[in-house]
Every structure is written in structure tokens, then in C-alpha cells.
Amino acid sequence: MAxxxxxxxxxxxxxxxxxxxxxxxxxxxxxxxxxxxxxxxxCGKTTILRMIAGFENPTSGEVxxxxxxxxxxxxxxxxVNTVFQGYALFPHLTVQGNVEFGLRHxxxxxxINRVNDVLKQVRLEGxxxxxxxxxxxxxxxxxxxxxxxxxxxxxxxxxxxxxxxDPQLRKQVRSELRDLQRRLGVTFLFVTHDQEEALSxxxxxxxxxxxxxxxxxxxxxxxxxxxxxFVADFLGAMNWIDGIGVRPxxxxxxxxxxxxxxxxxxxxxxxxxxxxxxxxxxxxxAQAPPGSSYTTGQAVCFTWNREDxxxx
Amino acid sequence: xxxxxxxxxxxxxxxxxxxRGAYGGVEPPSTIENYMRLRDPVxxxxxxxxxxxxxxxxxxxxxxGFPLALFIARSGNRKNLYLGLVIxxxxxxxxxxxxxxxxxxxxxxxxxxxxxxLGVIREPLPLLYNNGAVILGLVYGFxxxxxxxxxxxLERLDPSxxxxxxxxxxxxxxxxxxxxxxxxxxxxxxxxxxxxxxxLGTYLTSDLLGGSKTVxxxxxxxxxxxxxxxxxxxxxxxxxxxxxxxxxxxxxxRRGEELL
Numbered sequence: 001m002a003x004x005x006x007x008x009x010x011x012x013x014x015x016x017x018x019x020x021x022x023x024x025x026x027x028x029x030x031x032x033x034x035x036x037x038x039x040x041x042x043c044g045k046t047t048i049l050r051m052i053a054g055f056e057n058p059t060s061g062e063v064x065x066x067x068x069x070x071x072x073x074x075x076x077x078x079x080v081n082t083v084f085q086g087y088a089l090f091p092h093l094t095v096q097g098n099v100e101f102g103l104r105h106x107x108x109x110x111x112i113n114r115v116n117d118v119l120k121q122v123r124l125e126g127x128x129x130x131x132x133x134x135x136x137x138x139x140x141x142x143x144x145x146x147x148x149x150x151x152x153x154x155x156x157x158x159x160x161x162x163x164x165x166d167p168q169l170r171k172q173v174r175s176e177l178r179d180l181q182r183r184l185g186v187t188f189l190f191v192t193h194d195q196e197e198a199l200s201x202x203x204x205x206x207x208x209x210x211x212x213x214x215x216x217x218x219x220x221x222x223x224x225x226x227x228x229x230f231v232a233d234f235l236g237a238m239n240w241i242d243g244i245g246v247r248p249x250x251x252x253x254x255x256x257x258x259x260x261x262x263x264x265x266x267x268x269x270x271x272x273x274x275x276x277x278x279x280x281x282x283x284x285x286a287q288a289p290p291g292s293s294y295t296t297g298q299a300v301c302f303t304w305n306r307e308d309x310x311x312x
Numbered sequence: 313x314x315x316x317x318x319x320x321x322x323x324x325x326x327x328x329x330x331x332r333g334a335y336g337g338v339e340p341p342s343t344i345e346n347y348m349r350l351r352d353p354v355x356x357x358x359x360x361x362x363x364x365x366x367x368x369x370x371x372x373x374x375x376x377g378f379p380l381a382l383f384i385a386r387s388g389n390r391k392n393l394y395l396g397l398v399i400x401x402x403x404x405x406x407x408x409x410x411x412x413x414x415x416x417x418x419x420x421x422x423x424x425x426x427x428x429x430l431g432v433i434r435e436p437l438p439l440l441y442n443n444g445a446v447i448l449g450l451v452y453g454f455x456x457x458x459x460x461x462x463x464x465x466l467e468r469l470d471p472s473x474x475x476x477x478x479x480x481x482x483x484x485x486x487x488x489x490x491x492x493x494x495x496x497x498x499x500x501x502x503x504x505x506x507x508x509x510x511x512l513g514t515y516l517t518s519d520l521l522g523g524s525k526t527v528x529x530x531x532x533x534x535x536x537x538x539x540x541x542x543x544x545x546x547x548x549x550x551x552x553x554x555x556x557x558x559x560x561x562x563x564x565x566r567r568g569e570e571l572l
Contacts, residue, residue: 055475075478088476092494101490102480147480 006031006187007052007080007155012061014047021047023211024061029155029189029204034181036190036198039208040234045191046085048208049157052189053082066154076105081148082157086164087140089132095119095143096128102151118150121180138169145180155187162197174201195235199223207231225310232310239284245310248273251286253294257303260284262294276300328547338543346548355532355549362528363556365443365518366511369450373458373507374500376451381462381499382492385469395463398456406453410520413449414440417521441523449517454510458503465499466492501564509557529553 007029014022022044029035037045050056052063054075062069070078081102089098099115119125122142132140141161148156161177162170178201181188192198198205199219207214207222207230215227226232232245239246253274263283264275272288286302288294328346330338349355384394401409416422419436427433439445469492477487493500515530522528529549536546 053479076481076483082479084472084476086472088472090473090491105481105486
């Protein structure tokens, strides 16, 4: 998918009075991609989003949209739109009013058909005269989405849009959002601290840690070939032994291999998580089938395949 | 509590239907003559003047108070300082502050003497004893009653809504008209009522800054109980004032609900 770049950050930094939020970040986001910025809270990913939207100015560096530096443009002149974390719907307007809000500022695009079309896309046809206070969390999230995509932005910025939903709904919305992105072909820049979300939805992921980019790549690359210990640990559980990383699911408990004894068994439905302690005192985690019957204190051996090792 | 609030009102109501006594006070028989006198064009003109002066003062309070309230709501940890400054004048008597305005505005006052010594004007400007001076005094006196409720609504306004508006292409001006003002409607209504009602009933400001030329309903009421010794008519006038105030209140409320 070697397509053209729609959004580019060139050595962007942002310093606030007390700390440096973003340090020298360069990124290229391909047109039409579902691109995620993944990192723990406070790593600077939301600040990056706000600099692209125009709510913050970079201390240094440039933001380029469609081959044009947009540093000097105010938010209302940038052809990007945001789905805010708390949705920020206008409480005094109906669903329809919220979705139409931005159309009035765009020349020659106040097309009522488009509003209806977008409301249909997000399954809100029957709710156009409701107020945000009369909607469920999932519906509000879809209004926020509709309000932004109706303007056909070059890039849609999503700031942890699923974090306000309950866990059941979150998984369902993931695939809906992914389908919608494919259908519309709009570039999504999705900010999240949830690695599962990023892995399941994205074409590309940029992992951030304390203001800097750690690694950019496809979900598989990031998970299977992390380039730093931080990425390896953040993307999922990881055992470290003699400078080699092994994911718990790659570990097999057998009768041969390294000796250890079980110090904890956690039943998680689809599998069991086994915590082991080696003679050297290091701990090691493995996954076992849900029906397995290990008990604490039991002596076991474990092994793993060479190709599953992560060398850093 | 209800008794202490309603008893004086009841007395005024009773008085308004009685006949004036020779030396003040009230006497039987009961009559509606006091209310019929309100139809006299002289009084109608005074009521009309009171209404428009109060309306202009309220509008000016809104125009001046809104940016001030917005500024305070956005000034972070200095909010309390600025709010304190807004309330500070209340710590001295309104009467004394009104006298201070007389010292500022009169022919030999601060404004005129400074302008004359600078050679800008030769004769003193007639700043005092006109409608303008009354409106100035009212705006000065009641601005805090507008600022405080406006501040209360602006302070609660979610800043992410303003960002959302900008994000959707609204210039600051559009954001003001399409987001901030509608969401502040309750504060605007409360401020308008809190300013308009006391402006309508004022007598001190119009008496001191307006002189004998600017008689408002408040002054008329005051006169009936003092110089004219016509208590029943004074009572009828003050009830008429109350009726107007309540009428305005209901209109503002209904209109406000329609707008939202």
C-alpha cells in the first residue's frame, strides 16, 4: 500500500511550561490509512492530535497537510476534523443540528441529502430530532463521528473515541469504526492507549513513549518485531530471559527444557495464565489450555521455539 | 417569613383603594380613583420613560458585562481577584457612590475641570442632570448584577465545545453567536431580570443624577409619600410598578424558552 502521504509531521516538538510533551516527532500518514498513535497516558499522543487540529502550536517543527504547511492556519481553516474524547456535542442542538453545524461554514456544501446520508451511515436516521442528552453513549459517539465525516475531512482525528463506552460495546464499535473507515476511504488518525484496539483496527501503528516515537509499523511488525523493550512490553505481556524476549503464548510447558515451579495459576476463560519461578529466581509466564490442571508449587519444565524469540 | 413578606404588601394593597387624608395617611371611603389617575398622560409618560431608561441601562449592562464576564471566566487563578473587584463597590453605600458621580460629572467636577485646564473645552459640558447621567449611574450601580450570573454560566461552559466549534469551521464570531450565546441564555435572562427590575424602580440615581428634569416612577412614588402626602396614590403607583416588573419577567421567561 505505497500510497501518497496526506499528513506529515516534520520534527515536531512541543514544550509546555513544566515539561516537554512532544520531542522531535516525524511521521508520514498515507492517504486512506487507518493510522493509530499508541502509547500510555501522558506520552504526548493527544498533544500531537491537538497540534494537527490547530489547538496547540508546535514549539518547533512543521505540520503538512496535502503538501502544504498548515502551522499558521487556525483550527477553523484546517481541513481536518476531530472526534473528541468526551464527544463535545452541542447540548442545545439536536442530532441534526450538530451534524449540520459545520456545513454552514463550508461554501456550497449545505446539502441536506448529505446530512441524511451520513446519519444513515452511522445508523441514526430515526434520531435526528433528539438532543444529545436523550442519546446513549454509543449513539453520542456516532453523532460525533457523523458531525465530523459529513465535512469530508482530509484526515479524521479520533481522540480515544471508545474510552467512554462500556467494554461490551467497545469491541463491537471497533469493527464498526473499521468498516466505516474502509467504506468512506477517509484517513483516520486514531489515538489510543489500548494496544488491543490499535492492533485490531490499524493499518499502521506509531508507538509513543514520553514524547518520542518508539516505532512505526504494521500491527504484526510492532507485535512480533518490536524494536525496543518499551514497545515489546507495551504491546503485550513479555518474558525476559538472558536478554531474549518471549511472549507467554509462545511458551510450551513440557517435560523437557528449563526447570521451574508454578507460583500462580489464573483462569481466564479461553486460556490459563501460568506464573513460574526459575531456580535463578526469575519469573516467567506461559499460557496453557483452559482445561490444564497445574497447581501452585508443582515442578514443571518449559520451552519455546527459536523463531518466537525477540532479540533486542 | 411569609407573613413578614406579605404583610407590607397587603397594607399597600389596602391603602391603594382608600382616600388620602388631609395630613397624609389614609381615610375611608374606598375607591378605585387612585388607579384611574394612572391613565393621565403625565404619569403614562413617566412610566414610559422609566421603562426605556431601564431597558437602555439593562442593554448597556449586557454589552459591557458579557465581555467582562467572559474575561473573568477565562482568567484562570485570578478569577477570584477579578470577581472581588466586581463586588468591591458593594462594600460602600450606594448613596455615597452616587454622590461621587456627582463630583465627577458636575460643572466644576473632575471631568470638566480637567478638560478645561487642557483647553479642550471652554464652557463646562452639561454632564449632570439628564437622562444620560441617570443611565450612567444605573449601569455603574447594577453592572455587577449582570456580570455575576453571566460569569456563573460562562464558567460552567465546557471549553471543548468551543474547540469543537472551531474544529467544525466556525470562526470565533460564529462560535460566539452559535454556541456561547445560546448556552448562556439562562445567565443572560437572570442578569437581565436582576438589572432591569431594580433599574425600573430606582429613585436615588434619578433623584441625584437626573435632577428635577428626569422624574421616574420611583421618584413619583417617593413624592406621594413625602411632599404630596398622597399615600393611596403612592400605593397604587408602586403596585403598578410591581405589575409592570412581573409582566416583563414573564415575557422574558417565555421568549427565552421559545428561543431555546
